[in-house]
Amino acid sequence: MTAQAHDFATIDLNELRSAIGRPDAVTDTAEAIAEHSHDWWPMNATWRHQGKAPYRPDAVVFARTAEEIAATLKWAGEAGIPVTAWGLASSVVGGPLATRGGIILDTTGMDRVLEIDTDNMHVTVEAGVNGGTLEDQLSELDLTLNHSPQSLYRSTVGGWLATRATGQFSSRYGGIEDLCVGFKAVLADGTKVEIGGAPRMAVGPDLRHVLIGSEGCLGVITEVTLRLFPLAEVRELRTVAFPDVASGVAAMRDIMLSGLRPFLLRFYDLAEARHAMKDSAFGSPVMFIGAEGSADMAACEIAELLKVCTRNGGEDIGLAGAEGWMGRRFDFSTIENVLNSHGGVAETIEVANTWSGISGTYNALTEAMKPFADEVLGHFSHAYSNGVSLYVILLGKADDPAGAEARMKQIWEVANRAALDSGAVLSHHHGTGLARNDHVREALGSSWDLYSRLKEAMDPSGILNPGKLGS
Numbered sequence: 471m472t473a474q475a476h477d478f479a480t481i482d483l484n485e486l487r488s489a490i491g492r493p494d495a496v497t498d499t500a501e502a503i504a505e506h507s508h509d510w511w512p513m514n515a516t517w518r519h520q521g522k523a524p525y526r527p528d529a530v531v532f533a534r535t536a537e538e539i540a541a542t543l544k545w546a547g548e549a550g551i552p553v554t555a556w557g558l559a560s561s562v563v564g565g566p567l568a569t570r571g572g573i574i575l576d577t578t579g580m581d582r583v584l585e586i587d588t589d590n591m592h593v594t595v596e597a598g599v600n601g602g603t604l605e606d607q608l609s610e611l612d613l614t615l616n617h618s619p620q621s622l623y624r625s626t627v628g629g630w631l632a633t634r635a636t637g638q639f640s641s642r643y644g645g646i647e648d649l650c651v652g653f654k655a656v657l658a659d660g661t662k663v664e665i666g667g668a669p670r671m672a673v674g675p676d677l678r679h680v681l682i683g684s685e686g687c688l689g690v691i692t693e694v695t696l697r698l699f700p701l702a703e704v705r706e707l708r709t710v711a712f713p714d715v716a717s718g719v720a721a722m723r724d725i726m727l728s729g730l731r732p733f734l735l736r737f738y739d740l741a742e743a744r745h746a747m748k749d750s751a752f753g754s755p756v757m758f759i760g761a762e763g764s765a766d767m768a769a770c771e772i773a774e775l776l777k778v779c780t781r782n783g784g785e786d787i788g789l790a791g792a793e794g795w796m797g798r799r800f801d802f803s804t805i806e807n808v809l810n811s812h813g814g815v816a817e818t819i820e821v822a823n824t825w826s827g828i829s830g831t832y833n834a835l836t837e838a839m840k841p842f843a844d845e846v847l848g849h850f851s852h853a854y855s856n857g858v859s860l861y862v863i864l865l866g867k868a869d870d871p872a873g874a875e876a877r878m879k880q881i882w883e884v885a886n887r888a889a890l891d892s893g894a895v896l897s898h899h900h901g902t903g904l905a906r907n908d909h910v911r912e913a914l915g916s917s918w919d920l921y922s923r924l925k926e927a928m929d930p931s932g933i934l935n936p937g938k939l940g941s
């Protein structure tokens with residue numbers, strides 16, 4: 471996690487401009503460099519408070535087409551200059567920070583919606599489109615992506631694929647890997663590829679997965695086709711109180727094995743329930759459940775979901791908690807307010823484990839984090855037939871921003887260790903970025919060799935987002 475020296479000479483901006491063929495695509499103004507030196511990793515807040523920017527690029531390319539991206543990569547490959555793709559920088563792990571300087575490739579100028587195909591229920595967009603803008607446009611047509619990360623309005627579709635993102639309705643609709651039909655990308659040497667597009671295909675390995683989750687280290691995604699869904703006719707919501715964490719987790723497991731398909735399934739431990747319910751005196755862990763579809767289907771499904779909860783000790787406490795959360799589901803202000811304060815310490819750490827391992831991970835991670843924060847909150851929000859994610863939030867205060875920076879470094883070292891030692895995956899959906907880079911090789915185990923061969927073959931000069939995914 472330390473700043474690395476540049477290992478190339480200066481960038482000849484005029485050469486780069488003529489390679490791209492549009493002079494105003496390239497800039498090195500102080501303003502553009504500053505804007506592309508920080509992402510949403512909370513560590514950046516401590517740097518900003520100290521006037522630090524340890525990962526500054528040397529130039530920014532504002533790409534408008536796949537051809538401009540291809541020209542940039544070809545030129546940079548020949549000159550040995552690092553290139554890091556940039557969406558809306560909502561990464562909370564330092565993903566788009568230019569660890570070795572070089573070029574930031576800003577994709578947000580590629581924001582056109584290219585086709586809405588209501589026969590096949592696909593939408594094709596340029597990779598830099600803002601997810602929230604797209605979703606708003608679709609909802610005017612009574613359509614939805616059913617991909618709803620908390621960062622919907624502050625992230626790009628290309629960024630979703632690159633980080634293997636997942637959304638708040640994933641227990642029914644899956645993560646971005648399930649919602650992505652296909653995409654176009656540019657490889658490190660400037661070659662353009664198009665992958666996928668069919669409902670399913672058995673022609674060799676599924677090559678979409680080479681780039682989904684590759685964090686800008688294997689190619690740059692330029693165009694994406696996602697599934698579309700009609701907006702649900704009706705949504706039924708309920709709030710269920712549970713006596714303890716174990717009973718709520720058991721209910722989630724039973725729900726995922728019951729054949730029910732809740733679009734909303736989130737369970738908060740006592741500490742986070744008080745935040746989720748906006749009631750500092752709230753007295754138990756709490757679950758928000760939701761069913762959607764036709765009125766009859768949603769009514770039937772919510773009744774069945776409540777039966778499973780009741781069998782596991784849950785008590786239906788009405789609509790308000792879940793409804794309130796739905797209205798605030800993009801709100802990040804609790805964490806933002808802490809980070810904006812002098813010496814504020816806040817972090818979000820998401821992992822996943824099997825049903826038999828998740829309690830051990832919950833206990834290990836929340837205990838390991840207690841020395842570093844005033845509040846350690848936990849919730850389980852993405853469930854599968856075989857396990858569930860765990861999201862831990864830390865809120866605290868150090869004496870000053872330098873103290874906060876040191877504390878947050880410790881948090882990641884201890885959290886990564888605790889997660890791996892408890893048998894959890896290193897990241898469930900934020901990706902690895904800088905926060906987890908030192909643990910990627912260990913997390914991939916024997917498959918690290920396969921990934922490093924792919925990296926060597928696809929990016930032999932190592933120009934794509936160096937310092938990430940174990941490099």
Ligand SMILES: Cc1cc2nc3c(=O)[nH]c(=O)nc-3n(C[C@H](O)[C@H](O)[C@H](O)COP(=O)(O)OP(=O)(O)OC[C@H]3O[C@@H](n4cnc5c(N)ncnc54)[C@H](O)[C@@H]3O)c2cc1C
Nearest residue numbers: 557558559560561565619620621626628629635636686691
């Ligand atoms: C408030 C908040 C809430 C969040 N909630 C969620 C959530 O619910 N679910 C979730 O999954 N994540 C969440 N995140 C994390 C973040 O929003 C996601 O990781 C998101 O997918 C990043 O998209 P971006 O466009 O901002 O990408 P960036 O942050 O700009 O980049 C992320 C990584 O992707 C690479 N990249 C970006 N664009 C491309 C491209 N076109 N081609 C190749 N590589 C590219 C970058 O190099 C970098 O490594 C949240 C973040 C915040 C700040």
